[in-house]
Every structure is written in structure tokens, then in C-alpha cells.
Amino acid sequence: MEALSSLADGFSVAFTLQNLFLAFVGCFLGTIIGALPGLGPSNGVAILIPLAFTLGLPATPAIILLTSVYYGAMYGGRISSILLNIPGDEPAMMTTLDGYPMAMKGHAGEALAISGIASFIGSFVATWGLVFLAPVLVAIALLFGPAEYFALYVLAFATLGGLSAKNQAKSALAAAIGLGIAMIGVDGQTGVPRFSFGEVHLYDGIDFLVAIVGLFAVSEVFLFLEHRGERSGPGEDKVKITGRIMPPVSMLKDTAGATGRGTMIGFVAGVLPGAGASLGSFLAYAFEKKWSDKDKSFGTGNPKGIAAPEAGNNASAGGALVPMLALGVPGSGTTAVLLAMLLALNITPGPLLFTQNADVVWGLIAALFIGNVMLLIMNLPLIALFARVLLIPVRYLMPAVAMISFVSVYGISGSTFDITMVVLFGVLGWFLRKIEVPTVPVVLGILLGNAMEVNLRREMTISNGDLWALIDSPISIVLWLLAIGGFVFPIVMGQIRKKPAGISATEKEMADPD
Amino acid sequence: MTDRIFGGAMVLLAAFFIWAAYQIQLSFITDPLGPRAFPIVIGVVLGLCGLVIAVKPDPEPGWPALSRIVEILAAAVIFFGYGQLLPELGFLICTFIVGAYLAWRLGCGLIEAIIAGAAVSIGIYVVFHLILGLSLARGPFGF
Structure with missing residues (x-):
């Protein structure tokens, strides 16, 4: 049980006053970020990264802060789903289906409590899954050479559009755009500038933090400008929590099965490449509906229909950390953002992270356990406080979000050029979201492009230019087959994931990706 | 199309x-x-x-009316100007102007927008500069 002793070491790292405080701040901010429509896990974490970075936080505290935000956002998303029928972020979309009807019947308190407890169980179990599964993946990844890594990156891009992709051509196009942007700058191996067109600012390449803040946060501001006035703010009576804040024990017993099944499905969905928390909660809800909807009460306020997707989205949030930490290949937008932060701190996730920076990894995992307990405590008795956050009107919120985004980008380099770039990426992000080209592959391409090329060229140097070397080990053959299968399968199956009825296209477009 | x-x-x-x-x-x-x-x-x-x-094109996306596209482009131009003017006018003034503009465009009344812009600008200055020690652009008056 090496993992357990490492975890014990992790707790000794996490139990410092500073780290506990940061975990608390992260959980609190995360819940608010998740609750507010317009701020979700990916853009919330994105605008906080440059801040954590410029504040000079060391690696462990910085990642504790930001993963706490990530976990917290998964809790917070449900609040506006249940009270307003507006998903606070994309993973919470399925929670609207039964959560809002329950609130309409005067059981908002019970719905929030059940979903809070389901969230806790989902992320608690998933964090244990992370403890035991990540070292196993690390052991496999230690066998990887450059060819295997190259295949792994291809796999990540091929499956990123994932089951949710409507149009694989658009997902692949997004990845190509990201990879193309990554190529800008001086080539690390031969020292020649590429695609810089004589512009000195471009020699260093495009800072991925700038791209992330632009694509995820600034584009959101543009979406709100476009849809101004279409969504009226909630009234005071909407956010008043009706019903009991603690659910009856019988209801807890009743939903225990749904929570357990949602957790399992969510965790598996999270670990698999290309499936973030949104897919986890979708699959958990769909499965639970098949499993236990005997009297057709799903969609009319069945507590099981809240427990399953909430357990699912929190479990997949934990699960998605497994490939990000163990392989350095994120499967969702927010884990891509977390990867960006680690890279900015000069820490490269992957198998070596577990041997060279064991304190960072295990300190983080320990902090996740602690944060999860904090979140449960915050989200049961204090729920009324978080619900009031929903009263903040968009016309005050979005200017603040926009200006904080600029401040955080300006903080990286203090350059006007970066502000210009962030605005360009914001416009690009808005445009891509309008035409349904996913932005997560763009970000992943910018993040992984150089590592992908380095591994390809390293393999070619070893093999002296023989392309067959890319597929001459069993591991790389398996990875290539998975990549091809993962890319082709959704095309064959057609569109698997549909948006729940009752959520308008505008809501869907504006829900922040996970 | x-x-x-x-x-x-x-x-x-x-x-x-x-x-x-x-x-x-x-x-x-x-x-x-x-x-x-x-x-x-x-x-x-x-x-x-x-x-x-x-x-193989997808169905046409729901493009907003031309006025809203102009709205977005105008915001982008304002943001661009923000980046250019930051070193000249400093953080507080620039952020106040852009914050107020955004609040106005998102539906605030004029006075409300001015208050929102001031609140955003001063709020960020206090939290990020004075409390957290982040360096912000300095203007002619030292802020």
C-alpha cells in the first residue's frame, strides 16, 4: 500500500495553515464561480491562473487553490440549475431536469441538500479512485517512449471531441488550429523562428495563458453582450430556499443507489480521454433513468434524477484528474487549464511528476480530501448564502469578469501586446462558439503542440527517419487503434448526446464548458 | 452558408x-x-x-442581428484601446472607463454604470494591488 503512505505524506504537506486557508478560499470561490451563470470551472480557473502565478505562489499552494476552485465549481453549478432552471455551468445541465421541478414544488432545500450530499460522495469516491488508479497509470506510462507519447497525444486529440461531438471535422479543425498556433515562435530544436513574420513579440510563441483567458473568459463577455436583455435576472423570491435544508433520512436512503451508480459511471467517464464532467453527468442521468424510472417520474422532480447526475459530474471531475496528472494529457477544458498552470510553474505532469515532485501530487490529493469536506460543510448549512449570489445582475458581474481577465493577463508580462492578443482570442472564441467549433481542442493544441512535435522528432531521430518506428511497439499500436476508433465511433453512432429538452439553444450555448 | x-x-x-x-x-x-x-x-x-x-455544412447558426455584431466589435475595439492606453493613463482611469462602458452596454443606466465602473476599478485596485500586491499599470498620478 505504497499509495497510502504517500497519501499520508501528502496530508502532512497539505496541513499547513497557508494550504488549508487556500483550500478554503478555493472552495468558497469555486462554489460561487460554479453557481454564477457566466462563470464556470474552465473560465473561472483560467482567470485565476495568471493571478496565482503573478502572486508568486509556489507550485503546491497554487495547485491546491485552483483544484479547490475546480471541485468547488462542480458543487456550485447545481445551485442555479435547481433554483433558476439555468445551469450554472455545463456539467450541471442535467440537474435542471429534476432539480427545477422539485424546487417548483417547494422542495428546493431538499433538492439542494440531496445534490450536495451526492456531490460529496461522488468526489470523495473519485478522489480515492485517483489515489489508487493514478499510480497504476504511472507504472504503465513509465514504459512509454517518444513514439508512444506521440500516439497518446494523437489519441487525446482524436477523442477530445468525444461522444459529445456533433461534427468530428470541427473538433479536428479546432485541434489543428491550436497545434498551428503552438508552432508560432522559435523552434526549440533548431533555433529558427517559425510563423513569426518578423514580429519580435511572436518569437517567444503565444502564451497559452493568454489564449486560455481569451478563449474561455473574454469570449463569455462577448456572448453576454450579444444576448443582452434576453434573460431577466432572478427575483428575490426565486432564490429563497423552500423546504427543509436537511433532507429526511428516507430520501437519503432512497437516493443512495442512484448516487452510487452515478459515482461509478461518472468516474469512468472522467478517466476516459475526451469525456469531461458534462458527459459524466449526462451518462449518469441517462443510466439512472433507464435503471429506476419505473413510474415515469423522472423529469417531474424525482430526487434520484438529481443525485445521479450530481454524483456523476463530481466523480468525473475527480476522474479527469487521473490522466491529467499521471500522463500529462487532460481530457476536459478545466483539466487542460490546470495543466496550463502546472506548465506555467515549470512542472510537467506525467509519470515523472509522481517521482520527482511527489509532494506536489500527494499534497494536492490530500488537499482535495480536505476541500471536499469543507465543501460539504459549506454547501449544506450555508446554502442560502450561496443562493443569494445568484442575485448579482449580469450587468455588474460581467464588467468585473472582463476587467479581472485583463488584469490577470497584464500581470503575466505587463505588455500591451498580450492585451491585444487576449482580445483577439476573445473574438475568435466567440466566433468559434457561434459556429459550434469546440474551443477546448484549440487550447489543448496550444498546450501540447510543442511536446507532441518534440516526441515525434525525437522518435524520428532515434529511428533515423523511419516512419514505421511510430507503430512498432504493442503499446503504440493499441494507442493508435484507440485513437482511430475513438475518432470514427461518434461518426458512426451519430449524435449520442442531446441537450435536454427545456433548455433553450441560447442557454446551451452560454453554459460554460467544464 | x-x-x-x-x-x-x-x-x-x-x-x-x-x-x-x-x-x-x-x-x-x-x-x-x-x-x-x-x-x-x-x-x-x-x-x-x-x-x-x-x-458537409451544419445547419446555419443563430447569428445575432447586425446591431449586436457591431456591439461586439465595438467592445473589442474598446478593449484594444484599453491595452493601448494602460501605460499612458494607468490602471484606475482606464479600468473605470471600460468597466463603466461595459456596464452601460449590458443594461445599466448612465449613473448606475458610472458607479459600477468605479466600483470595479477601485475594487480590483484594492484587492489585487493593495492587498495581494499585484503590480498594475501606473498612470501619470502614480496609480
């Missing part, structure tokens, strides 16, 4: 990208693949995807 135009534009972009990849100078240090090969592969993928999108 949007997808056809977009796909076509992406094919052109891919062609430009591949052309630019061929312009990359080779250095005396070299490896079997060199600095051109991977970008060219990316360009080919980009072009193929653009072609597929142009040939």
Missing part, C-alpha cells in the same frame, strides 16, 4: 500555413524531420477539415 464560407476560409488558411511552413529557414543544426514537417502535417489536417466542413 456560414459553414461553407468558413470551411473555404480554412482551406485558404491551410494553404497559407503550408506556404509559410516552406518559408521556414533551415538551420545548420538539423534532425531527420526538421522544423517544417510537423507544421505541414498540421496544415494538411487543417485543410482537409476545412474541406469536409465546406462540403
Whole structure:
């Protein structure tokens, strides 16, 4: 049980006053970020990264802060789903289906409590899954050479559009755009500038933090400008929590099965490449509906229909950390953002992270356990406080979000050029979201492009230019087959994931990706 | 139609990208693949995807009215100006102006917008500069 002793070491790292405080701040901010429509896990974490970075936080505290935000956002998303029928972020979309009807019947308190407890169980179990599964993946990844890594990156891009992709051509196009942007700058191996067109600012390449803040946060501001006035703010009576804040024990017993099944499905969905928390909660809800909807009460306020997707989205949030930490290949937008932060701190996730920076990894995992307990405590008795956050009107919120985004980008380099770039990426992000080209592959391409090329060229140097070397080990053959299968399968199956009825296209477009 | 135009534009972009990849100078240090090969592969993928999108377009997205597109472009221009003026006017003044503008465009009344802009600007200054010690752009009056 090496993992357990490492975890014990992790707790000794996490139990410092500073780290506990940061975990608390992260959980609190995360819940608010998740609750507010317009701020979700990916853009919330994105605008906080440059801040954590410029504040000079060391690696462990910085990642504790930001993963706490990530976990917290998964809790917070449900609040506006249940009270307003507006998903606070994309993973919470399925929670609207039964959560809002329950609130309409005067059981908002019970719905929030059940979903809070389901969230806790989902992320608690998933964090244990992370403890035991990540070292196993690390052991496999230690066998990887450059060819295997190259295949792994291809796999990540091929499956990123994932089951949710409507149009694989658009997902692949997004990845190509990201990879193309990554190529800008001086080539690390031969020292020649590429695609810089004589512009000195471009020699260093495009800072991925700038791209992330632009694509995820600034584009959101543009979406709100476009849809101004279409969504009226909630009234005071909407956010008043009706019903009991603690659910009856019988209801807890009743939903225990749904929570357990949602957790399992969510965790598996999270670990698999290309499936973030949104897919986890979708699959958990769909499965639970098949499993236990005997009297057709799903969609009319069945507590099981809240427990399953909430357990699912929190479990997949934990699960998605497994490939990000163990392989350095994120499967969702927010884990891509977390990867960006680690890279900015000069820490490269992957198998070596577990041997060279064991304190960072295990300190983080320990902090996740602690944060999860904090979140449960915050989200049961204090729920009324978080619900009031929903009263903040968009016309005050979005200017603040926009200006904080600029401040955080300006903080990286203090350059006007970066502000210009962030605005360009914001416009690009808005445009891509309008035409349904996913932005997560763009970000992943910018993040992984150089590592992908380095591994390809390293393999070619070893093999002296023989392309067959890319597929001459069993591991790389398996990875290539998975990549091809993962890319082709959704095309064959057609569109698997549909948006729940009752959520308008505008809501869907504006829900922040996970 | 949007997808056809977009796909076509992406094919052109891919062609430009591949052309630019061929312009990359080779250095005396070299490896079997060199600095051109991977970008060219990316360009080919980009072009193929653009072609597929142009040939098999999705249903038309819900484009906003022209006024809203102008709205977005205006905001982008304002943000651009923000970046240019930051070193001249400093953080507080620039952020106040842009914050108030955004609040106004998102539905605040004039006075409300001015208050919102001031609140955002001073709030960020206090929290990020005075409390957290982040360095912000200095203006002519030292803030």
C-alpha cells in the first residue's frame, strides 16, 4: 500500500495553515464561480491562473487553490440549475431536469441538500479512485517512449471531441488550429523562428495563458453582450430556499443507489480521454433513468434524477484528474487549464511528476480530501448564502469578469501586446462558439503542440527517419487503434448526446464548458 | 452558408500555413524531420477539415442581428484601446472607463454604470494591488 503512505505524506504537506486557508478560499470561490451563470470551472480557473502565478505562489499552494476552485465549481453549478432552471455551468445541465421541478414544488432545500450530499460522495469516491488508479497509470506510462507519447497525444486529440461531438471535422479543425498556433515562435530544436513574420513579440510563441483567458473568459463577455436583455435576472423570491435544508433520512436512503451508480459511471467517464464532467453527468442521468424510472417520474422532480447526475459530474471531475496528472494529457477544458498552470510553474505532469515532485501530487490529493469536506460543510448549512449570489445582475458581474481577465493577463508580462492578443482570442472564441467549433481542442493544441512535435522528432531521430518506428511497439499500436476508433465511433453512432429538452439553444450555448 | 464560407476560409488558411511552413529557414543544426514537417502535417489536417466542413455544412447558426455584431466589435475595439492606453493613463482611469462602458452596454443606466465602473476599478485596485500586491499599470498620478 505504497499509495497510502504517500497519501499520508501528502496530508502532512497539505496541513499547513497557508494550504488549508487556500483550500478554503478555493472552495468558497469555486462554489460561487460554479453557481454564477457566466462563470464556470474552465473560465473561472483560467482567470485565476495568471493571478496565482503573478502572486508568486509556489507550485503546491497554487495547485491546491485552483483544484479547490475546480471541485468547488462542480458543487456550485447545481445551485442555479435547481433554483433558476439555468445551469450554472455545463456539467450541471442535467440537474435542471429534476432539480427545477422539485424546487417548483417547494422542495428546493431538499433538492439542494440531496445534490450536495451526492456531490460529496461522488468526489470523495473519485478522489480515492485517483489515489489508487493514478499510480497504476504511472507504472504503465513509465514504459512509454517518444513514439508512444506521440500516439497518446494523437489519441487525446482524436477523442477530445468525444461522444459529445456533433461534427468530428470541427473538433479536428479546432485541434489543428491550436497545434498551428503552438508552432508560432522559435523552434526549440533548431533555433529558427517559425510563423513569426518578423514580429519580435511572436518569437517567444503565444502564451497559452493568454489564449486560455481569451478563449474561455473574454469570449463569455462577448456572448453576454450579444444576448443582452434576453434573460431577466432572478427575483428575490426565486432564490429563497423552500423546504427543509436537511433532507429526511428516507430520501437519503432512497437516493443512495442512484448516487452510487452515478459515482461509478461518472468516474469512468472522467478517466476516459475526451469525456469531461458534462458527459459524466449526462451518462449518469441517462443510466439512472433507464435503471429506476419505473413510474415515469423522472423529469417531474424525482430526487434520484438529481443525485445521479450530481454524483456523476463530481466523480468525473475527480476522474479527469487521473490522466491529467499521471500522463500529462487532460481530457476536459478545466483539466487542460490546470495543466496550463502546472506548465506555467515549470512542472510537467506525467509519470515523472509522481517521482520527482511527489509532494506536489500527494499534497494536492490530500488537499482535495480536505476541500471536499469543507465543501460539504459549506454547501449544506450555508446554502442560502450561496443562493443569494445568484442575485448579482449580469450587468455588474460581467464588467468585473472582463476587467479581472485583463488584469490577470497584464500581470503575466505587463505588455500591451498580450492585451491585444487576449482580445483577439476573445473574438475568435466567440466566433468559434457561434459556429459550434469546440474551443477546448484549440487550447489543448496550444498546450501540447510543442511536446507532441518534440516526441515525434525525437522518435524520428532515434529511428533515423523511419516512419514505421511510430507503430512498432504493442503499446503504440493499441494507442493508435484507440485513437482511430475513438475518432470514427461518434461518426458512426451519430449524435449520442442531446441537450435536454427545456433548455433553450441560447442557454446551451452560454453554459460554460467544464 | 456560414459553414461553407468558413470551411473555404480554412482551406485558404491551410494553404497559407503550408506556404509559410516552406518559408521556414533551415538551420545548420538539423534532425531527420526538421522544423517544417510537423507544421505541414498540421496544415494538411487543417485543410482537409476545412474541406469536409465546406462540403458537409451544419445547419446555419443563430447569428445575432447586425446591431449586436457591431456591439461586439465595438467592445473589442474598446478593449484594444484599453491595452493601448494602460501605460499612458494607468490602471484606475482606464479600468473605470471600460468597466463603466461595459456596464452601460449590458443594461445599466448612465449613473448606475458610472458607479459600477468605479466600483470595479477601485475594487480590483484594492484587492489585487493593495492587498495581494499585484503590480498594475501606473498612470501619470502614480496609480
